[in-house]
Amino acid sequence: MTVESVKPAAPEVSQLREPPLAGGGVPVLGHGPRLLSDPLAFMSRLRDHGDVVRIKLGPKTVYVPTTPALTGAVALSPDYIIAGPLWESLEGLLGKEGVATANGPVHRRQRRTVQPAFRLDAIPAYGPVMEEEAHALTERWKPGETIDCTSESFRVAVRIAARCLLRGDYMDERAERLCVALATVFRGMYRRMVLPLGPLYRLPLPPNRTFNRALADLHLLVDEIIVERRASGRKPDDLLTALLEAKDDNGKPIGEQEIHDQVVAILTPGSETVASTIMWLLHMLAEHPEHTDRVRDEVEAVTGGRRVAFEDVRRLTHTNNVVVEAMRLRPAVWILTRRAVTDTELGGYRIPAGADIVYSPYAIQRDAKSYAHHLEFDPDRWLPERVKDVPKYAMSPFSVGNRKCPSDHFSMAQLTLITAALATKYRFEQVAGSDDATRVGITLRPQRLLLRPVPR
16 A cells, blocks of 8 residues: 555544635624625625635524535435524424424424325325316406415415315415415514524514514414314314324324424415415516416417316426426525534534524525526426536425425425416416515515416
C-alpha cells in the first residue's frame, strides 16, 4: 500500500466549521423582519451565500440547506425529526398527537392507521365523489359571473375530503367556516414562526383575539364532526371510523385528543393545501389559455366528448403535467422545518444537536441551477424525455421518506380531474378587483383571485 493510496479519515463533526451567516439581519429580531416583508425573495436568494447558511429568527439560530440534494438528505435522515419553528407554530392547530406532528413509534402507529385510506388501490373508490364534486363546481358557475376562487376552491376541497374520508354532512357551511378561519390562522401562525416572541402573542391585543377566535372555531368544527358521527351510530368504511376504532400499542382505544388531532390533520392542512393549489391552477388556466386549450383537446381525445371521469385520469398526461408545473411554481407548502437530534454533518458543515433546520420547496423548485427557464410555466418539462434533466429532490411537492404525505395519490387524482373538468367547459379571464399577488402564510395562495368563466 502506497502513502498516496491512504485516504485521510473524515473529520469529526465537532471539527467541522459552521455555515456562513446570511447578511441583512437586525439586532434582536435577526432576519425575522425580512422573512415577514419579502419571504419568498429572501429564501430564494440564500443559495447565493452557500449550500448551507445560517439565519437568525429572533434570538434563535436556524440552519438553511439551499440545494435539492441537501434538502433531500434532511428529509430522509433519521438525524432530523419533525420539529422547529413551523411545527411549533402549528401546534395550536394540529396538536401534539396527530400524524403530522408526531415522531418515532407514535408516528409509525398513526401512519399505519391512516395509510389504508390512501393506498393506490383504495383511490378508485373515491372516484364517483371526485367526479360529482368536480362537475358540480363547473355547473354552479354561470357564464359571465364573477367567481371568488378562494371560497370556491375551499368548498370543493373540503367537500371531497369530508365526503371521501369522513363521510361528513352539512359541508357547504363548514367549508365556508373553514375557509375564513384558516386564512386567519395560517397567517397568524406564520407570524409566530418567523418572529417567535411567545409572551407577546398571549396579550389581549386585537390581532391575537382574532387569531384565537379563528383557531377556536376550527377546533369546534372538528368536534362537531366527531360528535355527529358518534351520535349517528354509523360505521362506514372510512378514515373516521378507522380512527374511532384504532388501538394504541397496548391494545387500548386511542384517546379522544388523538382522534381530534388526527381529524384536524386530515381536514385542515389537507384542505388548505389542496384549495391553494386549485386557486393557482385557476390562475394558470387564466394566464395560459394555450394550455387550457391543450387540456381541453386532450380530454376530448381521451373521452370522445363525454364528461371526463375518474377512470380517465391516468391517461390525461398533459393535464397532469399542468398540475405538476403549477405546483412547482406555486407550491402551497413553501417552507418546512426539522430539528437535529444529534450532532451531525450537512454539506460539510457542523449542525449541532437541537439545531433547527428551515428549507423552502418554493426556492428549490424555482432555482435556476436546477431548471432551464426556471420561472416559465412549462408543463412539457415533465415529459419523459425532459424530466430526466431535473435534479433529484428538486421537485418533491409531497416530501419524501417516512414523512411523505400519505394523500399524494388522492390529491393528484382530484386535482387532475378538477383541472380537466374546468378546462373542458370554460376559459377564464381575470376581472376588475382581482389581485393575483401571492399571499404568504404557512401556505401560499393568491390574495384575491376573481375570474370570469367564458363558456366553450
